[in-house]
Amino acid sequence: MRALRVLPKSPWLPAAAVRTTAGNTGNTGDRETFFAHQAVLAAHSPFFKSQLRKADTNNMDGIALHGVEPDTFRVLLRFMYTDTLPGDDEES
Numbered sequence: 244m245r246a247l248r249v250l251p252k253s254p255w256l257p258a259a260a261v262r263t264t265a266g267n268t269g270n271t272g273d274r275e276t277f278f279a280h281q282a283v284l285a286a287h288s289p290f291f292k293s294q295l296r297k298a299d300t301n302n303m304d305g306i307a308l309h310g311v312e313p314d315t316f317r318v319l320l321r322f323m324y325t326d327t328l329p330g331d332d333e334e335s
Contacts, residue, residue, distance in 0.1 A: 259295060259305060261277045261278075261316065262275070262276045262308065263275050263312070263315075264310070275316075276305070279320055279324075284323070288323075291306070294306045
């Protein structure tokens with residue numbers, strides 16, 4: 244499995260902070276912050292495209308996803324960047 248690397252800061256490909264919380268209230272469960280290129284998030288998801296527009300308009304510092312396990316978002320992010328899922332690299 245390939246590891247996702249920390250994104251270098253770039254004015255041409257701005258990154259967005261996506262914060263996941265496992266609990267529905269945001270006060271419980273695991274929390275983790277992921278950084279991903281805004282263009283990648285927006286290209287793969289109408290939800291993220293909409294959230295990034297709101298964040299830009301409201302000067303927010305990121306997107307919060309409540310009720311999403313960090314491991315689940317890690318798999319989604321891997322798919323967005325590599326078009327692979329865990330187990331895809333295993334031979335049948």
